[in-house]
Amino acid sequence: RSDGTTDYYELVQRAAEADILPGLRTPIWGYDGKFPGPTVRARSGRRTVVRVRNTLGAPTVTHLHGGHTPPESDGFPTDLVAPGAQRDYVFPLEQRAATLWYHDHRMDYTGPQVWRGLAGFFLVGDEEEAALPLPSGERDVPLMICDRAFHTDGTMPYPVRDDGPGAREAFMGGLLGDVILVNGAPWPDLAVDRARYRLRLLNGSNARTYELALPPGGKMVVIASDGGLLTAPHPVELVRLAPGERADVVVDFAAYRVGEHVELRNLLGEEGPQSRVMRFTVAREARDDSAIPQTLSRIERLDPATASVTRDFSFTSGSLHGHTGWMINDKPFDVRRVDARPKLGQVEIWRLTSDVSHPVHLHLAPFQVLSAGGEPPEGPLGWKDTVELRETQTVEIITRFTGYRGRYVMHCHNLEHEDMAMMSTFEVV
Ligand code: C2O
Ligand code: CU
Numbered sequence: 001r002s003d004g005t006t007d008y009y010e011l012v013q014r015a016a017e018a019d020i021l022p023g024l025r026t027p028i029w030g031y032d033g034k035f036p037g038p039t040v041r042a043r044s045g046r047r048t049v050v051r052v053r054n055t056l057g058a059p060t061v062t063h064l065h066g067g068h069t070p071p072e073s074d075g076f077p078t079d080l081v082a083p084g085a086q087r088d089y090v091f092p093l094e095q096r097a098a099t100l101w102y103h104d105h106r107m108d109y110t111g112p113q114v115w116r117g118l119a120g121f122f123l124v125g126d127e128e129e130a131a132l133p134l135p136s137g138e139r140d141v142p143l144m145i146c147d148r149a150f151h152t153d154g155t156m157p158y159p160v161r162d163d164g165p166g167a168r169e170a171f172m173g174g175l176l177g178d179v180i181l182v183n184g185a186p187w188p189d190l191a192v193d194r195a196r197y198r199l200r201l202l203n204g205s206n207a208r209t210y211e212l213a214l215p216p217g218g219k220m221v222v223i224a225s226d227g228g229l230l231t232a233p234h235p236v237e238l239v240r241l242a243p244g245e246r247a248d249v250v251v252d253f254a255a256y257r258v259g260e261h262v263e264l265r266n267l268l269g270e271e272g273p274q275s276r277v278m279r280f281t282v283a284r285e286a287r288d289d290s291a292i293p294q295t296l297s298r299i300e301r302l303d304p305a306t307a308s309v310t311r312d313f314s315f316t317s318g319s320l321h322g323h324t325g326w327m328i329n330d331k332p333f334d335v336r337r338v339d340a341r342p343k344l345g346q347v348e349i350w351r352l353t354s355d356v357s358h359p360v361h362l363h364l365a366p367f368q369v370l371s372a373g374g375e376p377p378e379g380p381l382g383w384k385d386t387v388e389l390r391e392t393q394t395v396e397i398i399t400r401f402t403g404y405r406g407r408y409v410m411h412c413h414n415l416e417h418e419d420m421a422m423m424s425t426f427e428v429v
């Protein structure tokens with residue numbers, strides 16, 4: 001539904017059964033009973049209201065990941081929608097075109113609730129992007145990649161975290177599955193034209209990191225990251241995505257013959273089933289008017305000299321009340337505590353350090369990476385909202401807090417780490 005100023009959507013969270021594995025029914029929780037949920041296509045600057053109705057037996061929270069959203073609609077982890085209740089999330093979308101996604105964000109239960117299926121794409125388009133000759137329409141394909149583990153009866157159980165001594169520690173690293181799903185299907189096959197495609201890759205996994213690659217010699221051109229188009233295209237041989245990260249790539253299937261199968265593989269999956277992601281079958285010749293322009297967009301490079309504050313955050317394991325968990329600056333998440341008060345409009349540098357790998361995500365404020373492990377990032381400039389801290393690495397990011405005052409969170413996007421309290425509140429003042 002739509003009126004002069006606003007687009008309206010209603011998503012009903014419900015329990016359903018999905019056909020994921022051949023011959024088996026898998027109970028899921030989905031927006032509109034689907035996993036992934038429906039893809040919302042929204043426009044920059046166009047107010048979009050999503051009414052979420054919760055018909056599940058548990059409270060939920062919905063967050064638009066990558067959204068530049070007022071605090072009351074951002075899905076703070078304790079802003080619960082009770083079973084039987086509903087809530088209108090209001091997204092002004094004063095932001096550029098980008099591949100966003102929505103997912104559950106309930107405090108302490110994000111891992112299990114996303115695992116059951118509460119996630120979907122939310123694509124924002126704008127005029128700058130629409131004016132480019134990039135592949136579009138049927139050749140613009142969102143691909144949500146996530147791993148799951150199944151029982152032989154088709155269920156996707158989530159281990160109970162407090163299931164006796166040791167159960168919590170058993171998945172300190174985060175929950176992994178051995179079956180890779182793309183848009184909810186195991187190792188799917190997509191028939192493509194002999195033409196360029198834009199693939200919007202999203203790592204929607206709880207904890208698995210991927211290095212995605214085509215067969216040797218196969219080229220992907222990265223055109224966008226979390227926060228939309230890069231300044232220029234970036235040809236690569238592999239795309240590394242930690243949980244929560246996105247990369248839009250253009251693949252030209254004209255490099256292959258009709259009838260050829262082109263595998264997208266995960267190089268971090270070794271030789272196991274986790275190395276298979278999906279495949280494309282080049283089905284037919286087709287006309288292709290698309291192109292990848294040498295200039296994609298203009299992006300203001302934030303200048304470190306304009307930063308008013310530098311803040312340090314360490315992401316490490318820690319121990320509290322005899323429980324091990326994950327902490328930021330040695331403190332577990334506490335909704336009553338505010339750890340940083342950036343001023344609206346100000347530029348800040350945040351220095352993030354890690355023990356093991358942690359994909360760190362900031363709500364509200366897209367950022368630019370200044371350095372990772374002491375090196376400037378490779379490739380053209382772009383905006384990010386999630387950045388992977390590799391083992392014992394320091395990553396410096398720079399951001400300007402704009403738009404809204406209020407409370408937001410920063411957290412590890414390994415969802416088990418997030419649920420084990422690796423989250424911190426900042427308040428824009
Ligand atoms: Cu994708 Cu705070 O989450
Ligand atoms: Cu987010």
Ligand code: CU
Pocket residue numbers: 326357358359412413414417418422
């Ligand atoms: Cu982590």
